[in-house]
Structure formats: C-alpha cells, structure tokens
Amino acid sequence: MATAVASSPSDPSSPPFVWAKDSNNEELDLELKPAQLQAKEEYLDGEADHQGGPLEEPLVLRKLLSDEQIDLILKEAAADGVWPRGLYKQDGTKDRHSAAIREQHDTSGWRSSTPETTTTTTSTIGESTVARSELNEDLLSAPHHFAWNDGHVVLYMHNENHWFVRTLTEAWSAIRGGMEARSWMKGAIPVLDMEFIGVSAEDDVRTVELHHYGPGGGLTTAGHRDCGSELTISVLLSEPDASEGGDFVTYEKGVPIAHKLNRGDAILFNSMSLHNISTITGGLRQSLVVELWPSKRY
Ligand SMILES: O=C(O)CCC(=O)C(=O)O
Numbered sequence: 001m002a003t004a005v006a007s008s009p010s011d012p013s014s015p016p017f018v019w020a021k022d023s024n025n026e027e028l029d030l031e032l033k034p035a036q037l038q039a040k041e042e043y044l045d046g047e048a049d050h051q052g053g054p055l056e057e058p059l060v061l062r063k064l065l066s067d068e069q070i071d072l073i074l075k076e077a078a079a080d081g082v083w084p085r086g087l088y089k090q091d092g093t094k095d096r097h098s099a100a101i102r103e104q105h106d107t108s109g110w111r112s113s114t115p116e117t118t119t120t121t122t123s124t125i126g127e128s129t130v131a132r133s134e135l136n137e138d139l140l141s142a143p144h145h146f147a148w149n150d151g152h153v154v155l156y157m158h159n160e161n162h163w164f165v166r167t168l169t170e171a172w173s174a175i176r177g178g179m180e181a182r183s184w185m186k187g188a189i190p191v192l193d194m195e196f197i198g199v200s201a202e203d204d205v206r207t208v209e210l211h212h213y214g215p216g217g218g219l220t221t222a223g224h225r226d227c228g229s230e231l232t233i234s235v236l237l238s239e240p241d242a243s244e245g246g247d248f249v250t251y252e253k254g255v256p257i258a259h260k261l262n263r264g265d266a267i268l269f270n271s272m273s274l275h276n277i278s279t280i281t282g283g284l285r286q287s288l289v290v291e292l293w294p295s296k297r298y
C-alpha cells in the first residue's frame with residue numbers, strides 16, 4: 001500500500017508537499033505525478049533545458065528543519081560523525097582505509113575526500129589549497145574535509161556509505177521530502193520515480209555537505225552553478241544574525257536577489273541556476289547542502 005506523509009511547512013505561502021513511498025510499486029495517489037511524468041518526458045525528449053535556459057524560480061521552504069534537528073546535526077557531525085571517524089564498509093564495520101569504498105565514490109563522481117586530508121584540499125574539487133593552520137580562527141574547530149579558502153570549510157556527510165542518511169534519519173526525511181515534492185521543477189529529473197522503480201533512495205544523492213563560513217568566507221565565484229547535479233537544497237543552520245553578510249543570492253534576469261532565510265529555512269533550486277553566498281564580514285554562517293543527480297536509470 002502506498003503511504004504518503006504530508007509534511008507541515010509553517011509558512012502558509014509554501015505549497016503543501018507530500019512525500020510518498022510505495023514499496024510494492026503500486027500506483028501512488030500523488031497530486032504531483034502528472035507534472036512529474038511530463039517533466040520526465042520532456043527530459044527524455046531532450047526538451048528540458050539543463051544549460052541555463054529558463055528555469056523554475058528558487059523556492060523557499062520555511063522551517064524545513066527544527067532547532068532540535070539542527071542541533072543534532074551539528075553535534076553529530078562534530079563529535080561522532082563522519083569527520084574524525086573512519087570509513088564504513090557495506091557491512092557496517094569500520095575501516096579507516098577502505099580503498100574499495102573510496103574508489104567507488106571516486107569513480108562514480110561523488111565528491112569525496114579522505115578523512116586523512118583534513119589539513120589541505122583534495123584535487124577532486126580543486127579550487128584552492130589552504131593549510132589548516134591558515135584557517136580563519138573561527139573555523140579551526142569546525143569539522144571539515146575541505147577548505148575552499150581560509151574562511152570557508154566543508155564537511156562531506158554523504159561519505160562513509162551515506163552516513164548522514166543512515167544516521168540523521170529524521171532530518172533526512174524532512175530534506176528528502178522537500179526535494180522530492182519539488183522534483184517537477186523545470187529542468188529537474190523527477191527524482192521521485194526512483195521510488196517507483198525500486199532503486200534505493202540514496203542512489204541519486206550526490207553530496208550532503210555541512211558548510212561553515214567565517215569572516216572573509218563566501219562563495220562569490222561569478223557563474224557558480226552545481227554542474228552535474230539536478231536539484232540542490234541549502235538549509236540555513238545558523239541564526240541569520242549570527243553572521244553579517246552571507247546571504248544566499250540567486251539571479252533573476254541577471255539581477256541578484258538576496259534571500260532572507262531564518263534558521264531551518266531551506267532554499268530549493270535547479271542546480272543549474274546561478275547562485276552565490278555573499279562574503280561574510282563577521283560571525284559564522286552554517287548551512288547544509290544536498291545535491292541530487294540523475295538516477296543511473298536515465
Ligand atoms: O552554503 C550554501 O548555502 C551554498 C553552497 C554551494 O552553493 C555549494 O557548495 O555549491
């Protein structure tokens with residue numbers, strides 16, 4: 001039987017969204033399904049524009065994560081998460097040097113880095129190289145695998161065999177639910193179909209990232225998009241007044257729009273849409289970013 005779990009966005013201007021699952025491949029009673037099928041057909045017909053044509057506007061989902069969920073994410077990521085720990089093998093046992101898993105991630109194009117390389121960047125993303133000692137003081141204790149620059153570090157929480165998905169299940173359901181319900185966004189492949197065809201729900205998760213930005217940090221590269229991904233969500237984990245600057249910026253006809261997010265609010269957008277994080281001038285900004293990429297099915 002199909003089960004549908006309606007989440008409850010606290011902002012009434014957010015359209016209702018539904019997360020539905022059907023383990024028996026039964027027809028789902030989903031309002032969005034026709035639109036999803038249309039999006040899929042357009043994609044298969046090559047009509048969907050993935051190269052920067054007209055895209056759906058970004059959508060703000062208010063209070064997608066609760067304060068408790070955010071506190072737990074930050075606690076687990078720093079204390080008992082993917083950062084100081086080793087990699088996990090498929091059977092759940094720990095193996096800090098599991099080349100097999102690392103290779104699997106690397107060859108499938110995942111963003112990955114070895115837990116050992118916390119001091120410098122890896123070549124997989126390869127923007128800049130910052131030694132740990134050069135990091136902004138506020139970020140020295142932030143869990144991270146990679147430093148974009150001295151004011152911006154990132155922790156890859158999909159590492160270790162979907163650590164985030166396996167560990168922070170409640171937060172994951174909320175995030176996944178928000179993303180799946182918007183899978184009809186123009187240009188995005190209908191990810192919900194993953195469920196229909198019995199592919200594991202994690203197969204299209206490219207990356208789950210925890211970002212810490214300190215003074216001087218930001219993501220101001222002109223033309224930044226999440227190339228190779230379909231759908232991106234960014235959840236603000238810090239209070240908006242915990243940092244100066246650090247706005248999430250998208251562009252409408254070339255005009256920058258700074259989105260005012262509260263703690264727990266998310267912005268969901270087609271990964272090919274241009275976006276930036278304005279430079280942080282004080283304090284700390286924390287965000288959680290999930291990117292989905294096309295299922296291998298398509
Ligand atoms: O921190 C954010 O909210 C966005 C980060 C981002 O755009 C990226 O990692 O590609």
Ligand SMILES: [Fe+2]
Binds near residue numbers: 226
């Ligand atoms: Fe991005």
